[in-house]
Amino acid sequence: LLPEPALRDKYEEFLLRRLLVADPGTRWCPAPDCSYAVLAHGCAECPRLTCGREGCGTEFCYHCRQPWHPDGPCVSAPPAPGLPTPTAQPAQPEDSAHGEALARNGSTEAEDIKVCPRCSAFIMKINDGSCNRMNCTVCGCLFCWLCLREISDVHFLSPSGCTFWGKRPWSRTRRILWQLGMVLGAPMVISLVAGVAVPVITIGIPIYMGRKVLAGGLGSRRSSLSGCQQCLSVTSSVLLSLFVSPIITAVTVGVGVPLMLTYVYGTVVLSLCR
Incomplete structure (x- = not known):
């Protein structure tokens, strides 16, 4: 090659x-x-x-x-010019050539370069408004640019104060106020979401299936199906969806509502008590 x-x-x-x-x-x-x-x-x-x-x-x-x-x-x-001091970070195994290149770049802002929390390789983030979900190309670590911790996909939904966009985490006061708002407003918001989800899923699935079957019949199978056959196909799909959609609605609400309540009155409340 x-x-x-x-x-x-x-x-x-x-x-x-x-x-x-x-x-x-x-x-x-x-x-x-x-x-x-x-x-x-x-x-x-x-x-x-x-x-x-x-x-x-x-x-x-x-x-x-x-x-x-x-x-x-x-x-x-001593830290190189323009580099942040990696406080309480793991060992830095970067090579000397990489460190010298960073040291020569005196115009780089300190907060634009940080170290990977797993392998301590230097990582530079372009200040273009991109998100704070970072992926180290050296070790594959997925971490948050703000708190420099290894994260999961729900990190920015957690009460950590880290935002998906932005340059700094929320202050402790703002984070506590947001968490208190979630605890107090959760019953009303969850009830509203469930009340909207029930009719949307129950009615939306039959409408979607009917339109999808009708579009398929008018497209690729237009020459092979008569008007009565198309009407029968659409009707049967809508009736079947009307039978299945309440089950899907019940499962969605029955699983989603307890999960949201567990998160708010479990994870968020524990975070407030720390």
Whole structure:
């Protein structure tokens, strides 16, 4: 697929680097212009690492990833210009070339670059009004850009204060007011939703099925069905839908209403008590 050896080697290098970045035991040599990686699993008790690249041989610390310091404790490296300080984040296994590129980009806003909560790879979000649901291309982690936590698809519906769009989570006061409004207004809103859903589903399904069968008969089967056959087909589908739609309505309301009540008076109330 890649006939040029140089291009193929570069492609394989990027694949290997992507795999190493996702490994929490990888430690990158801190020497300038060196992207050598040391697989340092189980080296926490003996933190002195040595770069195996020919001509380098830099010794560095497993814990702080800085040059070896036998006479002093680990000191966190100063954050690069324009980068956020990754407080209480996992280890940062990014390679030195990537870090230098970010450091040179002094025009980048600090809040535009954050670290993945799983693999700590640097991720940049373009300030174009896009959503806060992020997917790390290195490890595949799905996380929230605002709280930097791994999330599920219902995270932005939860009382976390994180919004699908926007630059900041809600304040604690606003979040509490919203949760109180949900608790107090849930009976009325759920009753309204159920009251609208019952006639819409009960009447809407037969109408939809009748129109769908009629459109199909007038289309592909127009030449094979007579007018009486089309009328009989539409009538039978509507009658069958009238029989099935109340069952679908009962199941939808019977399952949906308890789920909504459980969420409001379970998840939301527990969040208020924290």
